Amino acid sequence: AQKVTQAQTEISVVEKEDVTLDCVYETRDTTYYLFWYKQPPSGELVFLIRRNSFDEQNEISGRYSWNFQKSTSSFNFTITASQVVDSAVYFCALSEGASGGYNKLIFGAGTRLAVHP
Amino acid sequence: EAQVTQNPRYLITVTGKKLTVTCSQNMNHEYMSWYRQDPGLGLRQIYYSMNVEVTDKGDVPEGYKVSRKEKRNFPLILESPSPNQTSLYFCASGRLGGQGTVAKNIQYFGAGTRLSVL
Numbered sequence: 079a080q081k082v083t084q085a086q087t088e089i090s091v092v093e094k095e096d097v098t099l100d101c102v103y104e105t106r107d108t109t110y111y112l113f114w115y116k117q118p119p120s121g122e123l124v125f126l127i128r129r130n131s132f133d134e135q136n137e138i139s140g141r142y143s144w145n146f147q148k149s150t151s152s153f154n155f156t157i158t159a160s161q162v163v164d165s166a167v168y169f170c171a172l173s174e175g176a177s178g179g180y181n182k183l184i185f186g187a188g189t190r191l192a193v194h195p
Numbered sequence: 196e197a198q199v200t201q202n203p204r205y206l207i208t209v210t211g212k213k214l215t216v217t218c219s220q221n222m223n224h225e226y227m228s229w230y231r232q233d234p235g236l237g238l239r240q241i242y243y244s245m246n247v248e249v250t251d252k253g254d255v256p257e258g259y260k261v262s263r264k265e266k267r268n269f270p271l272i273l274e275s276p277s278p279n280q281t282s283l284y285f286c287a288s289g290r291l292g293g294q295g296t297v298a299k300n301i302q303y304f305g306a307g308t309r310l311s312v313l
Binding site: 115121182 | 226228230235236237238239240243253254283285287289301302303304305306307309
């Protein structure tokens, strides 16, 4: 069965600290996609990254980086030198694709990140 | 500007009073979907549509209806709302690529509708 687990419910850090948000997923498909979304206090969902199951290369975008490890079924997200504007709820999501499925996104419960000045 | 528009953004209603949340996209996307977000549960899919007149249930369809009469619109209907439908609702859309999958698997989300049923 498909499942996404974000074990950290809430994380609190002080500005400029590095923080890693954990995501562990379960799927039987060999082709799948993993995502991170940000939900700021205003409530909208902001797409951050998509990664397909055949691409284990880590990615860095400014202060954001993602570590995808199929061996541990993890897709962790690190924010370097955190800022107050990073305060939000972050969702990890999974979509199974090869079987022509209906494109459902399976979300984790989310991690609330609070960055304090 | 490419966008998914939901209305209303906020809604307070009473048990049993029928309501409709509208969703419209201007990207000519075939695929549209509704999710609800609840604390500790993340987002869960309610219904989805692969194209006009083609809709199907997601994981939590009970108490909801949808219709897809036009490509751009995908309204969510609550015929008799109950307090357990108090939630944050998101509409999403995506372009279909090959084999019925969303192109590049990227879906675009609306800003959300916060519904309270008293």
